[in-house]
Amino acid sequence: MTAVTVPCSESWNREQRAESPTQRLDRNWLCLLQELRVVLTGVQLLTGFLLTLPFQQRFSSLDGNMRGLYLATVACSIAATALLTAPVALHRLVFRRHMLSWLVTASHRLTVLGLLLLGAAVSGVATMIFEVLAGLAAGVTAGAGILTTWVLLWLALPLLARRGTRADVL
Structure with a gap:
């Protein structure tokens, strides 16, 4: 990927978008809200699912490590x-x-x-599900694989893409 250098000034927004600083903030706010609409349903469903688990019959059969993983996962999801x-x-x-x-x-x-905590929660859920259904090795592999995928897609890729660029605001 080739990074594009963005000038650090209000002039770019005025010239390229014909927008004032206030209009830029309004656009940024609306973009953020749209992104939140996409992710909120998923995180709320995940949290609701996790909150019901202790009330399932098989939950009492989980060992101490799995209960600890559950608590860490539900804490990440709630946060x-x-x-x-x-x-x-x-x-x-x-x-x-x-x-x-x-x-x-x-x-x-x-x-x-x-988003970082959501990635941790999804990794924890995958670990729990795979461990219960296929054993410890499968659980650890699934959790680590999913965590790695989240880190690559949500951290490494955007940080790599933005190398050599600067934010358009100070």
């Missing part, structure tokens, strides 16, 4: 849900306060952290 829904609460609480720049920046950071 991801909180972080990925936080931008909406932030928006409500700073609405009409002219804090859009802060809102976009804070929401971006919360979303990135929420």
